[in-house]
Structure formats: structure tokens, C-alpha cells
């Protein structure tokens with residue numbers, strides 16, 4: 001029997017690509033260049049399954065492919081705002097994502113941003129590298145204390161809870177959260193996390209970390225008005241999706257000292273970075289590294305394949321979204 005035809009949109013870890021080659025008639029992307037909308041649409045016409053990731057917009061237009069052969073889209077990533085889920089559902093396509101396996105690494109990265117932004121790690125590193133450092137001084141590069149401060153989490157899903165775990169037990173931080181779909185009380189009680197409105201959280205937190213999905217529902221959730229609610233010394237962390245924050249409004253708040261600093265792993269329109277960020281010393285900028293560890297990326301790939309295999313076997317994949 002012919003092996004199922006599978007198209008993978010980006011280069012994956014070698015270990016998982018070996019599994020793909022062994023089990024499917026697979027088209028890999030050795031050159032790792034993002035596919036065009038036409039190529040994605042063609043993939044839906046010619047393959048049984050498409051395995052995209054955050055850099056591939058699977059829009060309603062792409063999903064209008066005729067004739068449609070691929071009835072499975074296995075997203076490599078937990079976030080799926082790159083896929084028009086309603087359009088996929090309307091076309092009878094099963095869509096899956098990769099939750100759980102990247103929770104710890106993404107939470108670690110959020111803490112990296114928080115600590116780096118608080119303690120001027122980016123600015124300090126640039127200072128040393130440019131040979132500008134003249135020696136220790138009591139008033140040099142004074143950052144914000146992290147231990148014992150208040151952390152506000154907007155969105156309290158798996159990754160936010162893992163950040164709260166690190167912040168509360170590791171750094172003695174007080175945890176506030178807002179979420180329209182809060183986790184079970186046992187989870188938040190263990191972290192001594194207090195639910196409140198987003199408005200109160202923005203007013204009370206020393207650090208605000210974003211953990212909500214991107215897309216229409218959370219577009220520019222943090223805009224000029226929300227930034228104005230934050231304390232002048234507060235720090236904003238975004239390891240979720242770039243469009244949750246109005247980047248122009250954030251640049252203005254950072255430039256005018258309305259908030260102290262920011263740590264960003266994601267950007268509106270990435271990989272394009274708004275020039276306004278580049279000359280600001282009080283923002284730490286990372287290239288979407290949340291899940292970027294070897295073991296996590298392998299686990300993400302394997303999770304996509306578990307979902308694909310379940311689908312091909314006529315079972316419901318564990319991470320089925322629609």
C-alpha cells in the first residue's frame with residue numbers, strides 16, 4: 001500500500017525527520033525557507049497531510065484549495081493563530097497542535113525575559129561588548145528587584161501556571177492573574193494566585209507577563225490605555241504572540257518612561273521588528289525562542305506525528321482542535 005503523502009513546511013529536528021522519512025512519502029524543507037501561499041495551497045491539493053508551523057499563514061484563501069486532498073493539518077506549535085480554524089472546520093479538515101511538551105521551556109524563557117529586563121542584562125551585555133564599561137560603581141545600571149515583587153499574569157493557561165510556579169516558589173513573588181477561562185481552583189490555590197480584573201492587575205503588578213493566544217480576540221489587548229494603567233516602574237513581558245501588544249504604543253511608553261522596561265520574544269508582523277525598539281536600551285528582544293531547546297523541539301515533532309498517526313488510523317488525535 002502506498003505510504004501517506006505528507007508535506008512539512010520547515011526544517012524539523014533530524015531525529016523526527018528520520019521518522020518522517022521511514023513512515024511516509026514525505027516532502028521535507030531542507031532549505032528551511034518559508035513556503036508561499038501558493039505552495040501551501042498546492043500542498044493541500046497534493047498531500048494527505050500538511051504539517052505547518054507559526055510562520056505559515058493557513059488562511060481561508062489557502063484553505064479554499066480545490067480539489068482538497070489534505071484533510072489533516074498538524075501544527076508544529078501550541079499556538080495556532082496562524083491557522084483559520086473556522087475555515088478549516090468548514091472544509092472538514094482535522095487540525096491539531098502540540099500542547100504540554102513546550103510548557104516548561106516556554107516558562108523558562110518568560111523568566112529569562114523577566115530577569116533580563118529587570119536587571120538590564122541586555123543593556124549590560126552591550127555595554128561590556130562595546131568596551132564601554134569602566135568598572136563597578138554604586139550607581140551604575142541599577143535595575144529592579146525581582147524577589148518578593150508582584151507578578152500579574154494575563155491568561156492563566158499551562159504556560160502561565162508554570163511561570164507562576166517558578167516566580168512564586170523560586171522568587172517568592174505574589175501572583176495575580178486574569179483569565180476569562182481560569183484554571184481549577186486547586187491549581188491557583190497551590191500557587192497562592194489571586195484572580196482579579198485585568199485592570200486591577202495592570203495597576204497593581206510590578207511585572208506583567210502575557211500568556212494569551214494571539215488572533216482577533218486578543219488583538220492589541222495591551223494598548224496605550226492599558227500601558228498607562230501600569231506602574232511607572234513596571235515591566236511588561238510578552239512570550240505569547242506579538243499582536244497582543246500594540247507595538248507602537250509600547251515603544252512610546254518605553255521611550256517616555258511610562259513603564260520601566262519590557263522583555264519581548266514575539267512581535268507584531270515578526271520577523272519584521274519595528275525600528276523603534278532597536279535604539280531603546282530598556283527592552284530585551286529575543287527571536288521567538290520560547291520552545292527552542294533540542295529536547296522540546298523533538299518532543300513537538302513527535303507530538304505532531306502521534307496526532308497524524310492517530311488520524312490516519314481513524315482515531316481521534318489527542319490534540320484535535322477541530
Ligand code: DGY
Pocket residue numbers: 053054076077078079080102290291
Ligand atoms: C508555539 O508553540 O506556539 C510557539 O510559539 C511556536 O509557534
